[in-house]
Amino acid sequence: MKEPLSAATKTDFWQRLSRNRALLLLLSLLLFLLIWQMLVIVLNLPGFILPSPAEVGRKFLSVLSTGLLWRHFSSTLGEILLGLLIGISAATLLGYALSKSPLAERLLSPFLVGSQSIPMVAVAPLLVIWFGPGLLSKVLICSLTVFFPVLINTLVGLRDVPPELREVMRSLRATPAQTLRYLEIPAAMPVFLGGLRVGASLSVIGAIVGELVASDRGLGFLINVGRGQYDTALVFVAVICLVVLAASLYGLVLLLENKVLSWQTWRKEA
16 A cells, blocks of 8 residues: 655655746646636637637648748747847946936936836827838837836946945046946846846837737737637737747846856845
């Protein structure tokens, strides 16, 4: 007769499971698909309202085989990457400048905060009117979405550099460039990367908002097509691709953070 598992053995099992992220992700995905399929069966809704996982899978293979999915996915990915590049660059430069000038920060802060109170859905049509329905307007919308969280975290990170460390750099007669390289960037990096994680996720929203307003390509355009044709399975395919894209960007920033901040052993011990 088998003896029941002890409490320590069960605890060790759950601890090992919690450390295996790939297995946790797989189990979460299977649970999600199971709940989805159960809802389809229990609610007995038509496919144009709630398609089954099998229907979405068939639609995914269909648009993938024709090259349609990759064409629209690559268009959205290009907009996001360009938007991230422009938004992060502008936010970092402005954040550094504002950290050196409290007066400039006080003057610009009301305008920056006020600009973020305007929903991007309201701004997107204006940018499309001004810059056309092409790539530029989508990249600008994406850049604006990324800009504010990266700016705030850059500013906070630079402002939170311990004053005693600045005194050490001044006593060593370090130049502004040396202070930036050896003190400010390492000290501000954890906070900056936190803003980058948020900005990377929001960049997907910015690109899709622009495509939903006016576009002839991209995953947002694919959602509009599916909505117009009552092809809900196609909408699900596009949305799932967006989720995967956002999660991938977030994961890449997280990997970068772990790599860049690996020297900060206290972060792992905390």
